[in-house]
Amino acid sequence: MLKRIHVEDVRLGMFIHGFAGSWLDHPFWRNRFLLEDPADLARIRASAVREVWIDVSQGADVPPEAPVAEAVDAPQDIAPLQAYDERVQRLLEPVSQSVELQRAARLLASARGAVKDMFQDARMGRAIDRQVMRAVADDIADSVTRNAGALISLARVKTADEYTYMHSVAVCALMVALARQLGLPDDETRAAGFAGLLHDVGKADIPLEILNKPGRLTDEEFAIVREHPRKGWERLRAAGIEDAVALDVCLHHHERYDGTGYPDRLAGEGISLVARMGAVCDVYDAITSNRPYKAGWDPAESLKRMASWKGHFDERVFQAFVRSLGIYPVGSLVRLSNGRLAVVVEPSPRSLLKPVVKTVFSTRSGERVVPERIDLSAPGCTVQVVQREDPAQWKIPDLDEIWSGIPGLGRG
Numbered sequence: 001m002l003k004r005i006h007v008e009d010v011r012l013g014m015f016i017h018g019f020a021g022s023w024l025d026h027p028f029w030r031n032r033f034l035l036e037d038p039a040d041l042a043r044i045r046a047s048a049v050r051e052v053w054i055d056v057s058q059g060a061d062v063p064p065e066a067p068v069a070e071a072v073d074a075p076q077d078i079a080p081l082q083a084y085d086e087r088v089q090r091l092l093e094p095v096s097q098s099v100e101l102q103r104a105a106r107l108l109a110s111a112r113g114a115v116k117d118m119f120q121d122a123r124m125g126r127a128i129d130r131q132v133m134r135a136v137a138d139d140i141a142d143s144v145t146r147n148a149g150a151l152i153s154l155a156r157v158k159t160a161d162e163y164t165y166m167h168s169v170a171v172c173a174l175m176v177a178l179a180r181q182l183g184l185p186d187d188e189t190r191a192a193g194f195a196g197l198l199h200d201v202g203k204a205d206i207p208l209e210i211l212n213k214p215g216r217l218t219d220e221e222f223a224i225v226r227e228h229p230r231k232g233w234e235r236l237r238a239a240g241i242e243d244a245v246a247l248d249v250c251l252h253h254h255e256r257y258d259g260t261g262y263p264d265r266l267a268g269e270g271i272s273l274v275a276r277m278g279a280v281c282d283v284y285d286a287i288t289s290n291r292p293y294k295a296g297w298d299p300a301e302s303l304k305r306m307a308s309w310k311g312h313f314d315e316r317v318f319q320a321f322v323r324s325l326g327i328y329p330v331g332s333l334v335r336l337s338n339g340r341l342a343v344v345v346e347p348s349p350r351s352l353l354k355p356v357v358k359t360v361f362s363t364r365s366g367e368r369v370v371p372e373r374i375d376l377s378a379p380g381c382t383v384q385v386v387q388r389e390d391p392a393q394w395k396i397p398d399l400d401e402i403w404s405g406i407p408g409l410g411r412g
Contacts, residue, residue, distance in 0.1 A: 001056050001057060001071060002017055002072045003061075004051050004052070005051065005052060005054060005067070005069065006051055006067065006069070007049060007050055007051065008045070009062050009067070010044055010045070010052055010054070011062075012035055012036060012041060012060075013059055014034075014059045014061075015032070015033070015035070015056075015057075015058035015059030016032060016033055017052075017054055018032065018052070018053040018131065019049045020049065020050070020052060034058070035059070093146065094146055097147050097149050097345070097346045098405060100143060100146050100150035101153075101154065101404055101405065101406065103146075103150075104151035104154050105154060107139055107140065107151065108151065108154055108155060108169065110136075111140065111169045112162065112165055112166055114132055114133070115197070116165045118132075118133060118201065119201070119203070119204050122205075122235055127239045127240075128201065128235065128236070128241065130240065133194070134194055137194040138190060140169065140193060141172075141190050141193045143173070144173050144176040144177050145180075148324065149346050149347065152177060152325070152330075153329070153330035153331055154409075155169055155170035156170060156285065156288050156289065156296075156299065156331065157331075157400050157404075157409055158289055158290065160289075160291055163291055163292075164200070164211065167282075167285055167289065170285040170289075171199060172194070174321075174324075175192040175193050175195065175281050176189055176190070176192065176193040176196075177324040178192070178277050178280070178320060178321050178324050179192040180324070181320045181324040182277075182317075188245075191243065191245040191274075192249075192274055194243065194245070194246055195243070195246040195248070195250070195274060195278065196281060198236060198246050199232070199249050199253050199278055200282075201232040201235050201236065202227070202228035202229055202231035202232025202234075202250065203232070205228060205231040206225055212292050214292045214293045226254075227263075229251050230251065230263050233247055233251040245274050248274060249274050249277075249278040251263070252264065252266060252271060252272070252278070253275060253282050255267075255271045255275060255279065256279070257271065257311055257312065258310075258312070261279075276313070276314040277317055277321075279313060280313050280317055281321070284303075287305070288302050295392070298331075298332055298388065298390060298391055299328075299330070299332045300332035300344075301388060301390070303322055303325070304388070306318065323352065325347070326347030326352055327352045328355050329347075330344050330347070330403060331343065331344060331400060332344045332388065333389040333391045333394065334386075335385070335389050336357070336383050336384065336385060336386060337385075338383050339363050339364045340359045340360075340363065340369065341363060341389055341394065342358055342359045342360060343358055344357050344403065345357055345358050348377035351377045353384075353385065354377035354381075354384070354385070355376060355377075355385075356373065356374070357376060358373050358374075359371060359372045360396055360402060371402055397410075398410070
């Protein structure tokens, strides 16, 4: 039997079956475990979670006089119950990018740990915790719903060392934004995000010396890498994840529209819509991120290059992807018609060509300037974007800090 009890009634020897509330509110990546460590008990009571589910068939029960908020007769997946509790609490009203950036930074820190734990579990042969991963994906979807640009922009700023974990988080967010742009219903949008979070789990089967190799891979090494979609599909099936969308994206996110991809060389409409979406999101985050063997490309330059890869992507999906990010994605460096360089702060809902920017440098004086926020789409604004600029050529180390308002971002 499962019982939902107050944290003050939790005792050592109980089997924790789940936490009533958001996964962000408690310090554990696993939802189900036998509570044996006094330190874990203290962490539960100190967390924001006020109630937990215990499985009395696998651990100690509460005393007869202790209050029980809810009980169910047989052990079951309590995700629907938790989902109800969480959705009641979720705030999905649109917010400004500056507000959501602070919330997204906290979410990313927690999601990084959850995904890292998932990969470590996979490498050690342990099962993937479906409940935690779905909760992570849902919270990412909520953040993108409140403000699409905040979490996506922060997730791009990652170190080479954390790429494997944060790539999954970033692709999850990009999939949600793209699904919304394509007009998919909420359930399909969240399914796409969940698939994005799990799409690269097969990389747990790639030896670390290959996965983190700083130089060019040999043909033999690349052959091993090409096995990761099928390995991931097998891992998801072994974990009892039968979600058709997640399985499809995991297996087919490296297929190309012209049929030259892998593992099955599918082409055109033979590739599902969500897998075509996954291909775009996976590549964009890969080329904009710092990797062991190269620095990430500028966001706007990345979209330009992707547009030139004829046959790689479904054109309709790629065009929707560009609209979801803006022609000049957040963090892009641009030259303005007034001779100043500026970093894109957020896209404008009025025009893809006229984002909101912050000025950072004067090309006329050759000096840094005090950042000034300009909405290029505002009525009466005569300043325009002239061209993209390569940040590496200008050596402005704090661009990410300027657009995000988060001290030290991008310098780690």
